[in-house]
Amino acid sequence: MSGTANGSLTLTLDGSNKSLSVPLRSGTIGPQAADISKLYGSLGIFTYDIGYGATAACESKITYIDGDEGVLLHRGYPIDQLAEQSNFLEVAYLMLNGELPNKAEADEFHKGVMHHTMLHEQLRSFFSGFRRDAHPMAVMCGVVGALSAFYHDSLDITNEQHREISAFRLIAKLPTIAAWAYKYNIGQPFMYPRNDLGYAENFLYMMNAVPAEEYKVNPILARAMDRIFILHADHEQNASTSTVRLAGSTGANPFACIAAGIASLWGPAHGGANEAVLKMLEEIGSPENIPAFIEKVKDKNSGVRLMGFGHRVYKNYDPRAKIMQQTCHEVLKELGIKGDKMLDMAAELERIALHDEYFISKKLYPNVDFYSGIILKAMGIPTSMFTVLFAVARTVGWISQWKEMIEDKTQRIGRPRQIYTGSPLRDFVPASKRG
Numbered sequence: 001m002s003g004t005a006n007g008s009l010t011l012t013l014d015g016s017n018k019s020l021s022v023p024l025r026s027g028t029i030g031p032q033a034a035d036i037s038k039l040y041g042s043l044g045i046f047t048y049d050i051g052y053g054a055t056a057a058c059e060s061k062i063t064y065i066d067g068d069e070g071v072l073l074h075r076g077y078p079i080d081q082l083a084e085q086s087n088f089l090e091v092a093y094l095m096l097n098g099e100l101p102n103k104a105e106a107d108e109f110h111k112g113v114m115h116h117t118m119l120h121e122q123l124r125s126f127f128s129g130f131r132r133d134a135h136p137m138a139v140m141c142g143v144v145g146a147l148s149a150f151y152h153d154s155l156d157i158t159n160e161q162h163r164e165i166s167a168f169r170l171i172a173k174l175p176t177i178a179a180w181a182y183k184y185n186i187g188q189p190f191m192y193p194r195n196d197l198g199y200a201e202n203f204l205y206m207m208n209a210v211p212a213e214e215y216k217v218n219p220i221l222a223r224a225m226d227r228i229f230i231l232h233a234d235h236e237q238n239a240s241t242s243t244v245r246l247a248g249s250t251g252a253n254p255f256a257c258i259a260a261g262i263a264s265l266w267g268p269a270h271g272g273a274n275e276a277v278l279k280m281l282e283e284i285g286s287p288e289n290i291p292a293f294i295e296k297v298k299d300k301n302s303g304v305r306l307m308g309f310g311h312r313v314y315k316n317y318d319p320r321a322k323i324m325q326q327t328c329h330e331v332l333k334e335l336g337i338k339g340d341k342m343l344d345m346a347a348e349l350e351r352i353a354l355h356d357e358y359f360i361s362k363k364l365y366p367n368v369d370f371y372s373g374i375i376l377k378a379m380g381i382p383t384s385m386f387t388v389l390f391a392v393a394r395t396v397g398w399i400s401q402w403k404e405m406i407e408d409k410t411q412r413i414g415r416p417r418q419i420y421t422g423s424p425l426r427d428f429v430p431a432s433k434r435g
C-alpha cells in the first residue's frame, strides 16, 4: 500500500481477550482509512457496510471529492477551472496520464483519439438487430460489449500498448456508437465521424447532420457539450466506476468492463437521474403544482424523490451543478430561448427545496443532473439520450480508473463477503416426504 501508515486504532472483541491493532492509512488529503485487511484473519469477524458508505475499496490518484465542502478535484485541479479553461480531450489526457499535456502532447493525443473514431464496418449490422424503439442505453450495453469481439488485437491487459490502444478506441468510438444508436432510433442514415472536427463538435455533427445537406455545428453548443462532457468525466468510486473496477479485477477485457459500467450507470439513482428530472418536471406540469409535489416528496410512503437532488457523498451544493446552471443560462441565451418553462420550474423547485427544513436537515442539494437535462433538451437532444451522453463522458473516467487498477501491483480480485441470514445446515428432504 502506498498511502502512508499513520497511527492505529485498537479493536477489542468484547468478552474475550482478543484485540487487534488496526493501522490507519492517510492519503494526500481526505479522511484516514482503517486498514482492516487482517481483521478476519485475526479476530474472525467481517466488517459490514451496506452501500460502502464508509469503505475505501482502493487507492486512487485520479479524483478527490470533499462532500462536506462541495469540492471536486481531478488530479488536483478544481472542476470549475477545468470546465472553464480546459477541454474534454485535455481532461481525458490529464486523467489517463496524471499531468496536463503541453501543446505537442495535446495535439498528438487529439490525433491519437480521433484516429479511432470509426467503427468496424461489420458493427453496423449489430444496430439493425435491435428494435427501432429500443432504449439507446440498451443498444449501448450491447454494442459496447460487442467491441471485444472486433478488436482482438488490443485485448491483452498485461500489455501496456494494448491498454493504451483500448483506451483510445473506447474514448473515440463511444460518441459514434451513441450517435448511431440515436440515428437508428429515428430512422436516419448513420453519419460517419469527421476527424477534422473537435470531439464534442464531431459528436453533435453525427447526431444532427444528414447526408443530403451540409451541416455546421454551432460553436457555442459544441462548447457547451464539451463542458457537459468534462463535468461528467469522472467521479471517484461511484457505482458504475466500482462496477468497472470489480469487473476489471477478474482480468476481463476493457470493452467488457466498460459495458458493465454502462449497465450500472443506467439506473435512475445514478446516470438515469438526468432523464428522470425531465420526466419529473413534465409530470409536475406547472409551477402552482410544486408545493403539492414537494409535500409528496417529503412523505416517505409516497416513494417519490426529488430527482436531481441529494448525493451519497455531497452534503453541500454539488460543484458540478453550479457550473451546469451557468451553462444552462448560456445555452438558452444562445438559442434565443427566453423564459423556458422547464428552467423556471427547476429554479422554483430548487428555491423551495433549499428553504425547506426536510431538505436542509438531510443536507439535500441539487446534483449535477438537476440542470443537465434542461440544457440537453434545449439543444434538441431527446430525453432517452441523456444517460447515453453521460456514458460517453464517463468512459474517460472508467478507462482511467481501470488502467490505474491494472497497473497497481497490489490489485487483487474484488470479492466482498456477506452476513449469511439463510437456513443453517439441514438434510435434503425427498419430494415424497415434503408436506
Ligand code: CMC
Pocket (backbone or CB within 6 Å): 051, 238, 268, 269, 270, 271, 272, 273, 297, 304, 305, 306, 307, 308, 309, 310, 311, 312, 313, 362, 364, 367, 368, 369
Ligand atoms: N428526495 C427526497 N428525499 C431524499 C432524496 C431525494 N432526492 N435523496 C435522499 N433523500 C432522503 C432519503 O429519503 C433519506 O431520508 P431518511 O434519512 O429519512 O431515511 C435521506 O435523504 C438519505 O437518503 P439515502 O437514500 O439514504 O441516501 P443515499 O446516499 O443512499 O442516496 C441518492 C443518494 C443520490 C441515490 C439519493 O439522494 C437519490 O435518490 N437522489 C435522487 C436521484 C438522483 O438525483 N441521482 C443522481 C445522483 S448524482 C449523479 C450520479 O451519481 O450519477
